[in-house]
Amino acid sequence: MILDHKKVERISKALGDPYRLKIMEMAKGKGGEWMQCACIGNNIELAQSTISHHISQLVDAEILIAEKDGRNAKYKVNKEVLTAYVNFLNQLQE
Template identity: 65%
Template sequence: MELDAKKVEKISKALGDSYRLQIMAMAKSQDDACLKCACIIDNIGLAQSTISHHLSQLVDADLLIATKDGRNVNYRVNKETMDSYLKFLSAFKS
């Protein structure tokens, strides 16, 4: 997947928040398992509405994949987007 400048900007903005970075780290630590909103609330300690906003930003940037499971939503890292983003950034190292 090739990222254009707009997509890179959106991803960078989504990762520009310490809480969203914590959420991404939690999702990464789940490996192939899915992360649940309740788990994030328990570990980060923010209100559910705030966590939902952060998750929405990460899903909108295509960094997390959201999957409905009844009334719950599970999240996992979108490895394809992360690989493309890291590849884009690696072009800047010397």
């Protein structure tokens, strides 16, 4: 997968917030397991609406995958997009 500059910019902006980085760290889980939405709220002291905004930014940047689980949601890191992003950044140092 090759990312265009607009996609790289969107991912960079999404990762430019410490709370979003923390959410990504939580979402990486163990072996690609899904993280329940409640887990985020239990580990970040922010209003639910603020957490939802941060998650939305990560999902819109396609570095976090969201899936409905009944009335709840679960999340995991989109490894394909994140790997393409890292590869793009690595090309900058060549």
